Amino acid sequence: MPKMSGAQALLESLERQNVDTIFGILGGAILPVYDALYNNKKIRHILARHEQCAAHEAEGYAKASGRVGVCMATSGPGATNLVTGIANAYLDSSPVIALTGQIPTCGINSSYMIGRDAFQEADILGITTAITKHNYQPRTVSEIPQMVTNAFHIATTGRPGPVLIDLPKNVQTNIDHVEFTDKHNIRSYRLPQTPKPAQVNQAAELLAKAERPILLIGGGVILAGASDEIIKMSDLLMAPVATTFMGKGAFPENHPLSLGSVGMHGNPAANRLISEADVLLAVGTRFSDRATTNLDTFAKDAKKIQIDIDAAEINKNIEVDLAIIADAKVSLNMLFTATSEKLKKGEGKVWIKRVKEAKEQLSPLLKEIPRDMVPKALLSELRKLLPQNGIITTEVGQNQMWSALYMQALQPRTFISSGGLGTMGFGFPAAIGAKVACQDRIVVDIAGDGSFIMSEQELACSVMEDIPVIVVVLNNGVLGMVAQWQRTLYDRRYNAINLGKTPDFVKLAEAYGAQGIRVDSIDKFKNAVKTAMNSKVTTVIDVPIGSETDVVPFVPPGYGLPQQRGDY
Amino acid sequence: MESGKTKVISVLVENKPGVLHSIANLFRRRNFNIESITVGATQQKDIARMTITVNADEKTLDQVVKQVAKQIDTLTVEELEQGTFVMRELALIKVNITVSKERSDVINFVNVFRGRIIDVSTDSITVEITGGPYKIDAFLNLMKTYGVLELARTGITALARGAKSIRIDE
Numbered sequence: 001m002p003k004m005s006g007a008q009a010l011l012e013s014l015e016r017q018n019v020d021t022i023f024g025i026l027g028g029a030i031l032p033v034y035d036a037l038y039n040n041k042k043i044r045h046i047l048a049r050h051e052q053c054a055a056h057e058a059e060g061y062a063k064a065s066g067r068v069g070v071c072m073a074t075s076g077p078g079a080t081n082l083v084t085g086i087a088n089a090y091l092d093s094s095p096v097i098a099l100t101g102q103i104p105t106c107g108i109n110s111s112y113m114i115g116r117d118a119f120q121e122a123d124i125l126g127i128t129t130a131i132t133k134h135n136y137q138p139r140t141v142s143e144i145p146q147m148v149t150n151a152f153h154i155a156t157t158g159r160p161g162p163v164l165i166d167l168p169k170n171v172q173t174n175i176d177h178v179e180f181t182d183k184h185n186i187r188s189y190r191l192p193q194t195p196k197p198a199q200v201n202q203a204a205e206l207l208a209k210a211e212r213p214i215l216l217i218g219g220g221v222i223l224a225g226a227s228d229e230i231i232k233m234s235d236l237l238m239a240p241v242a243t244t245f246m247g248k249g250a251f252p253e254n255h256p257l258s259l260g261s262v263g264m265h266g267n268p269a270a271n272r273l274i275s276e277a278d279v280l281l282a283v284g285t286r287f288s289d290r291a292t293t294n295l296d297t298f299a300k301d302a303k304k305i306q307i308d309i310d311a312a313e314i315n316k317n318i319e320v321d322l323a324i325i326a327d328a329k330v331s332l333n334m335l336f337t338a339t340s341e342k343l344k345k346g347e348g349k350v351w352i353k354r355v356k357e358a359k360e361q362l363s364p365l366l367k368e369i370p371r372d373m374v375p376k377a378l379l380s381e382l383r384k385l386l387p388q389n390g391i392i393t394t395e396v397g398q399n400q401m402w403s404a405l406y407m408q409a410l411q412p413r414t415f416i417s418s419g420g421l422g423t424m425g426f427g428f429p430a431a432i433g434a435k436v437a438c439q440d441r442i443v444v445d446i447a448g449d450g451s452f453i454m455s456e457q458e459l460a461c462s463v464m465e466d467i468p469v470i471v472v473v474l475n476n477g478v479l480g481m482v483a484q485w486q487r488t489l490y491d492r493r494y495n496a497i498n499l500g501k502t503p504d505f506v507k508l509a510e511a512y513g514a515q516g517i518r519v520d521s522i523d524k525f526k527n528a529v530k531t532a533m534n535s536k537v538t539t540v541i542d543v544p545i546g547s548e549t550d551v552v553p554f555v556p557p558g559y560g561l562p563q564q565r566g567d568y
Numbered sequence: 569m570e571s572g573k574t575k576v577i578s579v580l581v582e583n584k585p586g587v588l589h590s591i592a593n594l595f596r597r598r599n600f601n602i603e604s605i606t607v608g609a610t611q612q613k614d615i616a617r618m619t620i621t622v623n624a625d626e627k628t629l630d631q632v633v634k635q636v637a638k639q640i641d642t643l644t645v646e647e648l649e650q651g652t653f654v655m656r657e658l659a660l661i662k663v664n665i666t667v668s669k670e671r672s673d674v675i676n677f678v679n680v681f682r683g684r685i686i687d688v689s690t691d692s693i694t695v696e697i698t699g700g701p702y703k704i705d706a707f708l709n710l711m712k713t714y715g716v717l718e719l720a721r722t723g724i725t726a727l728a729r730g731a732k733s734i735r736i737d738e
Contacts, residue, residue, distance in 0.1 A: 129590045130597065134640040154640060187736065188582055188643045312634035315627075 001177040006141040007036035009178045010099070010167065013148035015042050016180060019070050021436055022099075023048050023057040027074025029120060030101030032172035046436065046465050049457040051078050053429035055085020056455070059094045060433025063416045064391055064443075066225070068155055069433060072099040076120030079166075080127065084423060086162045087131040091420025092246065093223060095160040097151055098132075100124050104170035105139060114168060124166050133161030137168065141176035146185065153184035158191050159310040160223055192309055195326040195334055203281075203305045203322050204338035210279035210303075212351045213239040216262065218291075219246030219419065220284015220308060220328055222412045227251065229332035230283065236340055238348045239281070240355045242270035244291040246419040247284070249409035257355070260363065260408075263291040264555045265401040268362040268568075271561035273355060274299050283307045284328050287317040288420070297560035307331045364405050364568050371522055373545055375399075375474060378525055379406035382444065382472065385529050389414060390442040391434045395427040395451030397481035399474050401551040403446045425454030431469040432462050442533055444470040449499055450479040452540075456503075459512035462538040470532040471540045473505050476547040484550050489557075509540035518542040574603065574623050576648040576655065576726055577633060580734060582641040583609065583616040591618065591642070594635045600624055604657075604723025615643065615736055619655075619725045643736050648726055655726035659704045660686070662694045664715030674714060681707045692717060700724075 004012070010033060014022075021044045026034045037045055048054035051073040058069030069089075073082050079100040089096040103114050103121045112118045125135050134154050136147050151163040207213055215237075217230055227250050234241045234257050241251045242259040251258055260267030262274055274280070280302040285291065292298040295317060304320040306313075307328055314323040324331050360366055370377050379402060386392075388410050394400040394417040409415035416434060418426035431445040445452075452473050462469060483497040509516030515537050517528040525543060532539035552566030581587045588607060595602050603621045610617050622629065629647070637645045648655075665671050674693050678685055683697035697707055701724060708716065 125586060126589065129586070130593055135586075186640065189640050310638070312631065312638050314634075316631060316634075 001179050003175060003177050005032065005036065005173055005175050006138070006144055006167070007032040007172040009141055009144040010148065010172070011036050011040060011043065012180065013145045014070065016182060017068065017148065017152045019043060019068070021046060021061060022070045022072050023054040023061070023433065024072030024099075025049075025051050025054060025074070025078060027078045027101060027120070029075035029103060029169050030072060030078070030099075030167070030172075032169065033072070033099070033101070033167065046467075047461060048429070049460050050455070051081035052085050052425070053455050053458045053461070055082045055096065055098065056088065056423070056426050056429035057433035057436070058096050058098075059085065059089045059092070060393060060416060060430030061437040062089075062094045062096055062433075063092075063430065064413055064434035065437035066413065067437065068095045068097055068152060070097045070099065074101040074120065075103055075124070076122045078120075079124040080122050083127060083131070084421075086128055086164065088418050088421040088423045088426060089162040090131045090133070092418065093160050093219060094162065095155040096162040097155055098162060098164040100164060100166045101172070102137065102166045102168045105168045107170055124164065128164050131162070132164050135164040135166065137166040138171050139168070141171060141174050142178055144171075145178055145180045149181055150184045150186050153186065154189065159220075192311070192326045195324045195331045197334070199322065199324050200331070200334045200338050203324060203335055204342050206279050206303055206305060206322065207237060207281060207335070207339050208342035208344075210237070211348065212276060212278045212354075213237045214274060214277035214280055214302070215239050215241040216244065216274065216280055216282045216285060217241060217247045217250050218244040218283065218285025219250075221247055221250040224284060224309070224328035225412070226283070226329040226332055227412045229329055229336065231255070233281075233332055233336055233339075236336060236343065238352050240273055242266075242274060244285050244288065245404055245417070248404065248415040249412045252410045253408035254410060259359065261404050262561065264293055265404060265551050265553070266291075266561070267364065267405065268553055268564055269359045271555070271564060272362060273358055275301070275560070275562045276354070277302045280304045281307070282320070283332065284309075286313045289317075292318065292561070293555045294558060294560040365408070367568070373520070373522065373525075373543065374549060375402035375545065376406050377522055378472075378474070378543060379403060379446070381522060381526055382529060383408055385526060385533070386442060386444065390444065391416065391431070391438060393417065393427040393431040393434060393443065393445045395445070395447045396422045396424045397448050397451060397479070398476075398484065398551050399446050399448040399451065399480075401481070402474070405551070407446065424451040428452060428455045428469075428471060429458050431471070432458060432467050435467050435469050442470070444472060447471050447473045448480055449473055449475040449477065449505070452505075453503070456508060459509065459514050459538060459540075463513040468536055468538050470529070471538070473540060473542050474545050475505065475542055476545050476549065477501060478547045480547070481551070483547070487548070488550070488554070505540050505542040509538070514538040514540060516540045516542065518544070520544065574621055575629055576653070576724065577620045577622070577636070578646045578648055578726060578728070579618040579620065579636055580610065580643040580736065581616050581618060581639075582643070583614050584641065587616070587639075587641045588618070590639055591636055594632055594639075595620075595622065598628060598632060600628070600632065604721070606723050606725045608725070612736060617725075619723070621724060644734055646728070648728060653726045653728045655700060655724045656698050657701055657704055657724045658696065658698045658722045659708070660694060660696055660720045661708065661711055661716060662692055662718040663711050664717050665691050665693055670714055674711070677707070677710055683707065
């Protein structure tokens with residue numbers, strides 16, 4: 001057995017998991033790992049400018065590539081700064097490994113020990129218990145290899161999620177014999193089995209008899225790599241497909257059977273048809289409040305079949321008639337075979353006619369697209385300029401919902417956003433992470449001015465580390481989504497939403513050594529995007545838009561999906 | 569307050585630090601007051617059994633049980649159905665004694681309830697009593713006449729009836 005320090009054992013374990021990048025910021029309690037990284041040729045360290053962004057970068061890397069994203073921080077404030085990013089990864093089921101330094105378990109100075117409130121000590125295991133899939137703290141060097149193997153296994157299998165490993169400083173520096181292993185050994189962690197044929201047959205029975213079937217697919221389909229299976233299923237049943245916000249990209253939105261995304265700011269065609277369906281097949285979705293809006297009226301005429309790998313998602317928000325707890329890809333393949341045996345061909349013409357008619361009447365993108373500087377026009381043009389495999393990230397708020405409505409996602413893992421936690425400031429670091437994972441592809445962050453300010457310091461990271469991305473700032477000078485709520489639900493009592501005209505985003509970009517372009521027409525916007533796509537440096541495109549533009553249509557809180565309001 | 573019945577959940581977990589915290593946290597998040605929780609070793613020393621009693625409605629409890637099952641360190645979770653399990657609780661009760669007749673009365677009650685006297689002083693008696701929670705409640709009610717100086721209850725621990733056992737392989 002080789003002898004080495006805990007820090008070296010950690011790095012070698014990470015290499016064995018094919019980790020090629022760590023996003024992080026160093027500090028006292030993680031210095032031994034950084035020292036071990038000094039001569040490392042296999043792992044690239046990217047210096048973030050805030051730990052929260054390091055976590056978002058790791059998540060962007062994970063969401064774009066499907067591989068594990070790794071972030072690292074020191075103890076205390078470094079670790080607590082990761083917390084929002086870890087919570088974000090937890091709610092969006094992203095495979096992220098967070099490494100944190102920690103005060104030693106023992107040492108020369110006994111007041112510098114875990115539990116004595118030493119400098120930069122935080123109980124990060126306690127803090128992250130509720131927002132990680134699991135967390136670990138090795139107490140000896142020899143534990144590290146197995147712990148890393150287990151952590152990666154947990155992060156990537158079943159319903160993926162973040163795992164934190166907290167590394168006491170003395171465990172990083174101690175030297176001991178270590179044995180590397182690629183075999184996980186967690187006896188208490190069991191993954192769902194292959195679905196029972198009887199269940200699949202029952203589901204197939206329901207689907208084969210359905211007159212108005214609809215598919216609702218969530219982020220789980222992307223995580224399971226089951227997009228092709230969804231396309232096959234939809235073609236077989238001639239069933240329209242609505243995605244949740246997290247499912248955007250799982251089904252090509254330019255497909256004739258695509259209804260776009262469902263929900264509070266969903267595509268009205270999706271919202272309407274879900275309410276008309278008689279059988280709903282939901283795959284990899286937790287029926288979040290933003291997708292269902294009102295649990296009592298959600299798809300109330302439909303028999304519901306739910307496929308999810310997480311048993312805890314069954315009957316959590318929506319009661320279903322039939323549940324299959326298993327991997328989406330495996331389940332869909334079985335379901336496809338079983339359904340095709342039972343299905344009578346040539347039926348369902350009435351439903352298809354209705355789907356076509358609803359799309360034509362209701363889909364925002366099939367209505368007139370203006371030539372003004374409004375989000376619909378801007379994002380439609382951006383879609384046309386962007387290659388099919390171009391990656392979109394979004395911030396949170398109006399920019400995000402406009403992107404949901406107007407930015408068609410055509411491939412899995414090309415639409416990356418903070419769906420569950422709704423973290424403003426996520427999009428830009430996520431774009432950086434996505435670009436690192438997919439260097440030959442264009443990455444665009446669709447931002448608002450309010451969100452971009454929350455992570456703008458990462459411009460330094462993108463310039464210094466040579467990670468060129470594009471930021472489109474839909475700049476309305478306000479915190480737009482909350483302004484919209486104050487306008488529509490609080491009788492225009494605007495409070496604390498005004499951002500003014502500061503900063504000047506062009507100058508801000510230039511101050512960091514990035515490129516800044518301000519545009520005042522659609523044509524100039526198109527030119528700026530083309531310039532940015534060919535640029536070797538990050539480009540911030542400042543796009544002034546009206547401060548009172550609403551995201552419409554909109555389902556007010558408490559209302560059902562078809563009760564959308566607003567001219568659009 | 570949650571409206572519902574008292575439920576008993578039996579959980580087998582890896583016997584290591586942090587597990588109790590993560591499980592208790594799931595109950596706290598849903599504002600369930602854990603009425604009692606006992607944690608202790610099983611026949612396998614690396615596995616601990618938690619017996620948790622909560623007052624909860626069916627649907628919310630179903631969610632918590634699934635969340636408990638989902639914890640990485642959870643081996644098994646079972647909601648124990650009324651009548652299918654045996655349970656015991658231990659209580660230590662320090663009773664105030666002012667006149668000597670009270671002492672003999674208390675000793676009589678202890679015998680009837682098959683408790684044991686484990687400490688005596690001139691003006692107090694400490695009693696050990698085991699049984700189901702109702703038996704302990706009944707005994708406590710009787711002792712209130714004399715004055716309960718101190719009380720410690722362990723909360724229940726329970727096992728399913730019959731020969732069935734769970735053996736966790738290494």
